[in-house]
Amino acid sequence: MRVQFKTSYDTDIRLFKDRYQLAWYAVLGATLIALPWLIDVFMLGEITNVLIFAIAGMGLMILVGQTGQASLGHAAFLAVGCYANVILQQRAGLPFVVAFPLAGLISGVLGALIALPMVRLHGIYLAIATLAMSVITEDIIIIAEPLTGGVGGLFAPDISLFGYVINRYGDPAAFYWFTLAVTLFCVWIYRNLLRSPLGRAFAAVRDSEVSAQAMGVNVPKTKAIAFGVSTFITGLSGAILGHYIGVFTPEAFNVLVSIQLLLMIVVGGLGTIHGAFFGALVIALLPTGIGMARDWLAANVGLTTTAIPGLETATFGVILIAFMLFEPMGLYGIWAKMRTYFELFPFYRQGMFVRQKSYLKTERMR
Amino acid sequence: MSLLSVRNVTMKFGGLVAVNDVSFDVEKGEVFALVGPNGAGKSTVFNLISRFYDPFEGEIVFDGENLLDHAPSDIAQLGIARTFQNIELFENATVLQNMLVGRHTHRTSNLLSELFFLPSVRRAEIAHRRAVEDAIDFLNLHAYRDQLIAGLPYGVRKVVEMGRAMAIGPKLLLLDEPASGLSMEETQDVAFWVEDIKKIRGITVLMVEHDMHLVASVSDRVMALADGKRLALGTPQEVQNDPEVIKAYIGAPDDEQEAA
Ligand SMILES: Nc1ncnc2c1ncn2[C@@H]1O[C@H](COP(=O)(O)OP(=O)(O)O)[C@@H](O)[C@H]1O
Numbered sequence: 001m002r003v004q005f006k007t008s009y010d011t012d013i014r015l016f017k018d019r020y021q022l023a024w025y026a027v028l029g030a031t032l033i034a035l036p037w038l039i040d041v042f043m044l045g046e047i048t049n050v051l052i053f054a055i056a057g058m059g060l061m062i063l064v065g066q067t068g069q070a071s072l073g074h075a076a077f078l079a080v081g082c083y084a085n086v087i088l089q090q091r092a093g094l095p096f097v098v099a100f101p102l103a104g105l106i107s108g109v110l111g112a113l114i115a116l117p118m119v120r121l122h123g124i125y126l127a128i129a130t131l132a133m134s135v136i137t138e139d140i141i142i143i144a145e146p147l148t149g150g151v152g153g154l155f156a157p158d159i160s161l162f163g164y165v166i167n168r169y170g171d172p173a174a175f176y177w178f179t180l181a182v183t184l185f186c187v188w189i190y191r192n193l194l195r196s197p198l199g200r201a202f203a204a205v206r207d208s209e210v211s212a213q214a215m216g217v218n219v220p221k222t223k224a225i226a227f228g229v230s231t232f233i234t235g236l237s238g239a240i241l242g243h244y245i246g247v248f249t250p251e252a253f254n255v256l257v258s259i260q261l262l263l264m265i266v267v268g269g270l271g272t273i274h275g276a277f278f279g280a281l282v283i284a285l286l287p288t289g290i291g292m293a294r295d296w297l298a299a300n301v302g303l304t305t306t307a308i309p310g311l312e313t314a315t316f317g318v319i320l321i322a323f324m325l326f327e328p329m330g331l332y333g334i335w336a337k338m339r340t341y342f343e344l345f346p347f348y349r350q351g352m353f354v355r356q357k358s359y360l361k362t363e364r365m366r
Numbered sequence: 367m368s369l370l371s372v373r374n375v376t377m378k379f380g381g382l383v384a385v386n387d388v389s390f391d392v393e394k395g396e397v398f399a400l401v402g403p404n405g406a407g408k409s410t411v412f413n414l415i416s417r418f419y420d421p422f423e424g425e426i427v428f429d430g431e432n433l434l435d436h437a438p439s440d441i442a443q444l445g446i447a448r449t450f451q452n453i454e455l456f457e458n459a460t461v462l463q464n465m466l467v468g469r470h471t472h473r474t475s476n477l478l479s480e481l482f483f484l485p486s487v488r489r490a491e492i493a494h495r496r497a498v499e500d501a502i503d504f505l506n507l508h509a510y511r512d513q514l515i516a517g518l519p520y521g522v523r524k525v526v527e528m529g530r531a532m533a534i535g536p537k538l539l540l541l542d543e544p545a546s547g548l549s550m551e552e553t554q555d556v557a558f559w560v561e562d563i564k565k566i567r568g569i570t571v572l573m574v575e576h577d578m579h580l581v582a583s584v585s586d587r588v589m590a591l592a593d594g595k596r597l598a599l600g601t602p603q604e605v606q607n608d609p610e611v612i613k614a615y616i617g618a619p620d621d622e623q624e625a626a
């Protein structure tokens with residue numbers, strides 16, 4: 001095991017713990033940048049999809065994992081980001097470099113405003129309110145047909161970055177790099193939040209609203225800000241998603257997508273950035289994985305499974321239940337245990353991650 | 367002028383009168399203890415000062431400010447820090463992060479500067495860290511700095527909660543049963559800390575405590591409550607020897623009970 005000697009307060013503030021960690025992430029970063037030369041176009045598209053999901057996952061994670069507020073309506077903000085980005089470009093004639101961040105901001109401001117009346121709700125009530133909001137958003141998009149194309153949907157134009165035109169199919173590598181850059185930006189601001197007063201206020205609200213209040217944290221305001229930051233990031237993801245899928249209708253952002261996003265971060269591991277990425281890998285690659293498994297089964301065992309409807313959803317459900325039962329910390333939990341196992345080898349013992357039971361909170365106030 | 371002045375405060379929960387027309391003043395620089403049997407209304411007094419509840423009647427003035435004009439999240443800013451009888455720490459955060467939340471009232475940055483972690487945010491973080499390290503030194507919490515609360519023993523959690531309250535840099539510290547559930551040695555530590563908080567740090571302390579030995583050794587004045595009513599107020603000796611107080615603790619003699 002590496003022992004780290006801390007010599008200044010800055011050690012706990014900077015982004016990378018030490019040189020080893022920096023080196024690991026440098027290797028990972030270099031691999032990600034070099035990816036278009038390492039894998040084929042199809043897989044590159046899949047990985048781009050993973051990144052888009054990971055961005056949305058980080059957005060939702062800030063709300064659910066960091067601040068402890070449930071949302072079953074985040075697909076609505078994917079939609080807001082997606083539609084705003086395209087409408088700003090096509091109708092308002094704004095260039096992509098302006099429309100894209102503006103779409104995120106619109107989604108963020110809208111999220112914070114919508115949150116204001118909802119922040120006094122807890123748990124299941126908040127989940128239901130966000131669900132309702134998601135349904136209403138879908139309806140509004142359909143009603144606002146002149147602007148949104150109604151049920152017919154919209155075409156996303158090619159991305160134009162300072163005169164350089166990126167088409168998702170014509171230039172998959174550039175599309176991937178752009179998505180990667182946005183992903184890294186989101187990771188960076190997420191990390192910055194975690195090491196700032198606001199990120200700690202989020203955690204305070206998540207773990208004990210009463211004592212957060214006693215520490216001077218304005219709980220409703222903090223929740224609204226969490227909604228805003230969360231929906232800003234989700235909106236950015238939606239804007240890229242629009243260009244990725246090319247044609248979109250309100251259907252692409254229905255309630256099932258919201259639920260999928262929530263399940264994704266639970267499977268990935270709540271409360272960590274890693275969790276958003278692990279969850280995105282599972283959710284974005286699962287259809288491809290199941291497709292490959294089907295082909296393999298058909299070719300080698302002679303079993304045809306294409307007749308089974310809803311196989312993906314069912315598989316995902318089984319995975320989710322398995323995680324709830326055996327690994328509540330999600331894939332991140334498994335990863336953390338493996339890492340510790342190797343760091344401490346051969347001294348790892350079972351029960352190392354078992355937490356002490358919390359004490360009764362009989363007098364707990366809400 | 368007193369630092370904290372509670373005047374004729376009454377609090378009702380449905381039909382239950384938890385605090386009944388209670389008045390007391392806490393002077394600057396003293397340790398003031400609230401004692402009384404379970405359910406006497408001591409924690410409710412704390413929660414009223416924290417503004418978790420609106421009193422049915424009465425007034426609470428702190429340092430010239432009418433507390434009833436303020437929201438619960440303004441109370442820390444005014445200089446009142448507190449702990450909870452049933453420990454309310456942020457379970458999934460480290461000791462250090464918990465104590466840094468105590469610095470929230472000293473936050474100088476805003477959403478944008480924090481998202482981009484501007485140099486000013488970094489400088490402020492280091493200043494917050496210094497203040498927190500000071501509390502860590504004071505309470506000897508070095509060994510637990512980077513541990514999650516969820517894995518800490520009960521006694522340590524109590525101390526962390528005190529540390530988090532001190533990180534606020536308060537004028538008045540409310541401690542709700544700081545020694546309940548602690549061992550003899552740990553209780554002794556609490557006694558020393560309360561003494562130092564008053565003498566070295568110059569922080570006024572209002573505390574609820576059952577351990578009469580601890581109360582007698584650290585407090586300047588004591589108020590006894592029973593059934594929401596004030597029974598006695600004075601030095602620890604005076605209150606301990608007050609016939610009303612003895613009656614409330616031991617119960618009324620048989621004949622009086624029959625008469626009632
Ligand atoms: N939030 C609440 N709702 C209803 N009753 C309460 C509430 N808080 C306290 N009480 C009641 O008020 C009385 C005083 O409680 P408390 O102040 O906690 O007593 P203690 O002196 O033991 O700290 C008790 O009878 C308790 O049951």
Ligand SMILES: [Mg+2]
Nearest residue numbers: 408409410451
């Ligand atoms: Mg109590």
